[in-house]
Amino acid sequence: MTELKIKKGSSKHSAYDLRDPNAAAEERHTLAVLVENEPGVLARVIGLFSGRGYNIESLTVAEVDHTGHRSRITIVTTGTPAVIDQIKAQLGRIVVVYDVHDLTVEGHAVERELALFKVAGQGNDRIEALRLAEIFRANVVDSTLESFIFEMTGTPGKIDAFAELMRPLGLVEVARTGVAALSRGAE
Amino acid sequence: MKRQMTGAKMVVQALKDQGVDTVFGYPGGAVLPIYDEIFLQNDIRHILVRHEQGAVHAAEGYARSTGKPGVVLVTSGPGATNAVTGLTDALMDSIPLVVLTGQVPTFMIGTDGFQEADTVGITRPCTKHNWLVKDTARLADTIHQAFHVAKSGRPGPVLVDIPKDVQFATAYYVAPAQAKTSHYQPRLKGDQDAIKALVEMIESAERPVFYTGGGVINSGPAASQLLRELVEATGFPITSTLMGLGAYPASGKNWLGMLGMHGLYEANLAMHGCDLMINIGARFDDRITGRLQDFSPNSRKAHIDIDPSSINKVIHVDVPIIGDVGHVLEDVLRLWKAGGRKTNAAALSKWWARIEEWRKVDCLKYRPDQKTIKPQYALQRLEALTKDHPSRYICTEVGQHQMWAAQYLGFDDPNRWMTSGGLGTMGYGFPASIGVQVAHPDALVINVAGEASWLMNMQEMGTAVQYRLPVKQFILNNERLGMVRQWQELLHGERYSHSWSESLPDFVKLAEAFGAKGILCKDPADLDDAIMEMLEYDGPVIFDCLVEKHENCFPMIPSGEPHNKMILGENVDTKNAIKSGGAVLV
Structure with a gap:
C-alpha cells in the first residue's frame, strides 16, 4: 500500500461532512404554496422540511378555493439563498403542489x-x-x-x-x- | 360505455388498460379480492416472489431493462413495510414503479387493526407520490394517475393503498382515456437561450468533458442515440456515472470509463482539469464530486436535468437547462448542425493528448495470481466469455464486486445494466435479475454478486426455480464484507469489526436444495471452463467463485477528497502521469 497517504485510524473522511464552511448568510423568505386540498398534503410539505433539514419559522394553511379544492400554505423560512432556491424547487416538484411563490422576491408583500x-x-x-x-x-x-x-x-x-x-x-x-x-x- | 365492476376487478382492468403484462407480488388478507380477480384471467402474469422486498427489486429490474413501469402487488401491514427499501431504492435511482398495497377496510383504519400500518404515512417520503383510495368510484382514475406520475418527468415509484372494502364495493370503471388529466405535466423542452449558450460554449471549449448519468437512460433509447451523435459531432471525451453506463458505448472511441469514487483515473482527472463540463442527466452525487470546494475548480458547467431541484443542489452551474435529455439533445444537435459550427480542434487535440497520458497509467492494473482467483480476473474472464452474447443483461449487488463490475464489464447499449446506485441496497441484484429475466425470457441475465449481499435476498431462489428463470448468480465470494473491510483497513486502523462471516453456506448444496445448479470454482485455471458450464446450463445457477479475500478496490477517491487526490493500486505506475500531466497525486 505504498500509495496510500490516508492516516490509519483517521475517521475524518466522512462522506457526509461536505458542507461549505464559507456558507452565505441566511435570509428570511415568505413562500406562498398553492396546493390541492387533499388528505396528507400538509404532511408532504412538513415532511419535506423536516426530512431535508430546512427551517420553518411559521406556517399557516387553509382552504382558499372550495370549488377548486385549493389550499394556500404560507411558510416563513430561513436559509442561505441557495437553500431557499432548493426549498422552492423541492416544493415545486411535489405532485399536488400547483404553484410556489416567493413573496419576498416578488416584491414587498x-x-x-x-x-x-x-x-x-x-x-x-x-x-x-x-x-x-x-x-x-x-x-x-x-x-x-x-x-x-x-x-x-x-x-x-x-x-x-x-x-x-x-x-x-x-x-x-x-x-x-x-x-x-x-x-x-x-x- | 360505462361498466360497473368491483374495486378488485377494476384494479386488474386498469392494469390491463395501462398495458401491464407482469405483476410481481405476494398475497395476503387485505389483497385477497384482487388475487381472486388475478386468478380469473390470463392477460396479466403474476410472479410470486418469496419476500415483498424481492417483489419491488424484481419490478425495478423489469422497469430498468424495459423502460416500462414495474408493477407490484402486496398486502397491508408487513407486506407494505417490507416494500419500503425497494421504494426508497427506486426513488433514489428514478425508477418508475406502481406499487399496489392492500389496506384494512376503511372503517377499521386508525383502530390498530390486524396487519394495519399507516402505509401512505410510512411511504410518503420514499415515493414520488402516493394515494389512499377510500372510494371505489375513484379507484380506476387513481391508478391511471399513478401510472402517469410514475412515468412523467423524473420517473419514480408511486404507491396506491387500497382498503379491502373498496376492493369489494362496486362502481363505474373509468378507462384511461376518460381519466382526469393531471395538472402534473413536467416541462420537456429546454430553454432555447440556454441551449444556444451551451452550443456556444461547446464551440469555444478547450478542455471539455461530457459527464452523463441515469437521466440519459431514463429519457429512452432515442436519447442515448442522440448522445452518441453529439459525442461524434463534437469529438469530446465522455464519462458516465454508475447509473448511466451503456448510454454511450464502452467500445466507443471517446469513452473514458466511469467516473467517481471508484471511477477511472483518466475520467476523474478529465473532470478535475476540464474547462467545460456538460452534465447530461446526472446529479452531482457525493460519490462523484468528492470535496465540493475542490470539485472541477476551473470549469464552466452546464447541467441538463428534468428535475429543477437537481439544478444547483450541490454544485453551482453556469448554464442550467431544465428539460428532458432527449428533447434538449435534439435541440442542441439541430443548432450545432444548422450553424456549421466547429470545435476548437487544436485545443481539443492537446486535451486528448493529456487524457492519453492519464490513460497510460492503466489504473485498473492489478497483480495477477496463479493460485487464487483475483476478483478482477474473474470479471475479465466473464466479460471475455459473454460480451458477444446478443442480449446480455448484468445486475449487481452492492459493494466491491459492484465497482469491479462497473470497471471491468463493458456496456454498449442502455438498459443492460441494473445496479443500485443512490441507495446502495445490498440484496438488490438477485431479485432484480429475476425481474430482468421475466421481461426477457431468452436473454442471458447475470447477477454479479458478493456472497454477503446475495444472502440478503437468497430466498428468491424459490422464485427463480418455480418460474424456470435461468438467472446466473455469479458470486465473488471473499467471505468478507469487502467494501466495509476495505474502509476499515484504510480508515479505521485495520480493526475489522464484524466485516466477515464465520458461517457461510455451501453454495453448491444450497443451489441443489432449491433444485438449481451449483458450481464451485477456486482455481484460476478452471475458471473459463466453469463459466462456460454456467452459461451452457439451461436453468438458474449459483456460481460460487472463491476469490482473493483481501483484495481492495482501486482506484479510489477517499470520500471528502477532490478528484485529483485519487489513490491507486500498488501496481500502478504513476510516474509518467505526474511528469507529463502536472496533476498532483497524493
Whole structure:
C-alpha cells in the first residue's frame, strides 16, 4: 500500500461532512404554496422540511378555493439563498403542489399575523397595558378584574414588539396564527 | 360505455388498460379480492416472489431493462413495510414503479387493526407520490394517475393503498382515456437561450468533458442515440456515472470509463482539469464530486436535468437547462448542425493528448495470481466469455464486486445494466435479475454478486426455480464484507469489526436444495471452463467463485477528497502521469 497517504485510524473522511464552511448568510423568505386540498398534503410539505433539514419559522394553511379544492400554505423560512432556491424547487416538484411563490422576491408583500395576548395584573400595570394596547390598536376581547385578552393584527415584528412590552406588565400567554401574506398590486 | 365492476376487478382492468403484462407480488388478507380477480384471467402474469422486498427489486429490474413501469402487488401491514427499501431504492435511482398495497377496510383504519400500518404515512417520503383510495368510484382514475406520475418527468415509484372494502364495493370503471388529466405535466423542452449558450460554449471549449448519468437512460433509447451523435459531432471525451453506463458505448472511441469514487483515473482527472463540463442527466452525487470546494475548480458547467431541484443542489452551474435529455439533445444537435459550427480542434487535440497520458497509467492494473482467483480476473474472464452474447443483461449487488463490475464489464447499449446506485441496497441484484429475466425470457441475465449481499435476498431462489428463470448468480465470494473491510483497513486502523462471516453456506448444496445448479470454482485455471458450464446450463445457477479475500478496490477517491487526490493500486505506475500531466497525486 505504498500509495496510500490516508492516516490509519483517521475517521475524518466522512462522506457526509461536505458542507461549505464559507456558507452565505441566511435570509428570511415568505413562500406562498398553492396546493390541492387533499388528505396528507400538509404532511408532504412538513415532511419535506423536516426530512431535508430546512427551517420553518411559521406556517399557516387553509382552504382558499372550495370549488377548486385549493389550499394556500404560507411558510416563513430561513436559509442561505441557495437553500431557499432548493426549498422552492423541492416544493415545486411535489405532485399536488400547483404553484410556489416567493413573496419576498416578488416584491414587498403584505404580511399579517393575528395574535391573542393574555395579560394579568392590577393597579398601574393594568392601566399601562390598556394604554399600550390603544397605541398598538389592539382590541380587548375578554376582560376580568385581574386580566385582559388583547387581540391584535399586524406584522410579525409589531406583534413581537407588543409582546415585549407586555412581558413586564404581566403577560401570561400568547397565541399567534402565523403569517398570512399576499403580494402587492393587481396581479 | 360505462361498466360497473368491483374495486378488485377494476384494479386488474386498469392494469390491463395501462398495458401491464407482469405483476410481481405476494398475497395476503387485505389483497385477497384482487388475487381472486388475478386468478380469473390470463392477460396479466403474476410472479410470486418469496419476500415483498424481492417483489419491488424484481419490478425495478423489469422497469430498468424495459423502460416500462414495474408493477407490484402486496398486502397491508408487513407486506407494505417490507416494500419500503425497494421504494426508497427506486426513488433514489428514478425508477418508475406502481406499487399496489392492500389496506384494512376503511372503517377499521386508525383502530390498530390486524396487519394495519399507516402505509401512505410510512411511504410518503420514499415515493414520488402516493394515494389512499377510500372510494371505489375513484379507484380506476387513481391508478391511471399513478401510472402517469410514475412515468412523467423524473420517473419514480408511486404507491396506491387500497382498503379491502373498496376492493369489494362496486362502481363505474373509468378507462384511461376518460381519466382526469393531471395538472402534473413536467416541462420537456429546454430553454432555447440556454441551449444556444451551451452550443456556444461547446464551440469555444478547450478542455471539455461530457459527464452523463441515469437521466440519459431514463429519457429512452432515442436519447442515448442522440448522445452518441453529439459525442461524434463534437469529438469530446465522455464519462458516465454508475447509473448511466451503456448510454454511450464502452467500445466507443471517446469513452473514458466511469467516473467517481471508484471511477477511472483518466475520467476523474478529465473532470478535475476540464474547462467545460456538460452534465447530461446526472446529479452531482457525493460519490462523484468528492470535496465540493475542490470539485472541477476551473470549469464552466452546464447541467441538463428534468428535475429543477437537481439544478444547483450541490454544485453551482453556469448554464442550467431544465428539460428532458432527449428533447434538449435534439435541440442542441439541430443548432450545432444548422450553424456549421466547429470545435476548437487544436485545443481539443492537446486535451486528448493529456487524457492519453492519464490513460497510460492503466489504473485498473492489478497483480495477477496463479493460485487464487483475483476478483478482477474473474470479471475479465466473464466479460471475455459473454460480451458477444446478443442480449446480455448484468445486475449487481452492492459493494466491491459492484465497482469491479462497473470497471471491468463493458456496456454498449442502455438498459443492460441494473445496479443500485443512490441507495446502495445490498440484496438488490438477485431479485432484480429475476425481474430482468421475466421481461426477457431468452436473454442471458447475470447477477454479479458478493456472497454477503446475495444472502440478503437468497430466498428468491424459490422464485427463480418455480418460474424456470435461468438467472446466473455469479458470486465473488471473499467471505468478507469487502467494501466495509476495505474502509476499515484504510480508515479505521485495520480493526475489522464484524466485516466477515464465520458461517457461510455451501453454495453448491444450497443451489441443489432449491433444485438449481451449483458450481464451485477456486482455481484460476478452471475458471473459463466453469463459466462456460454456467452459461451452457439451461436453468438458474449459483456460481460460487472463491476469490482473493483481501483484495481492495482501486482506484479510489477517499470520500471528502477532490478528484485529483485519487489513490491507486500498488501496481500502478504513476510516474509518467505526474511528469507529463502536472496533476498532483497524493
